[in-house]
Amino acid sequence: MDLIRILIAILLPPLGVFLQVGIGKHFWINILLTILGYIPGIVHAVWVIAKK
Numbered sequence: 001m002d003l004i005r006i007l008i009a010i011l012l013p014p015l016g017v018f019l020q021v022g023i024g025k026h027f028w029i030n031i032l033l034t035i036l037g038y039i040p041g042i043v044h045a046v047w048v049i050a051k052k
Contacts, residue, residue: 002050005020006046006050009042009046009049010042013033013034013042013044014027014030014034014041016045016046017030017044017045017049020048020052021048021052026044026048029044030044030045
């Protein structure tokens, strides 16, 4: 299941984080990072998914 979440995180980083942790601190941080730059959003999303 984590592989699917990582693939989703590469395509839509906030969705990958939402599926892992729901709407919370990491979700909003990821939205901000994705707006500032797509790559930082991906890195953060993969980190959140891999951390659990």
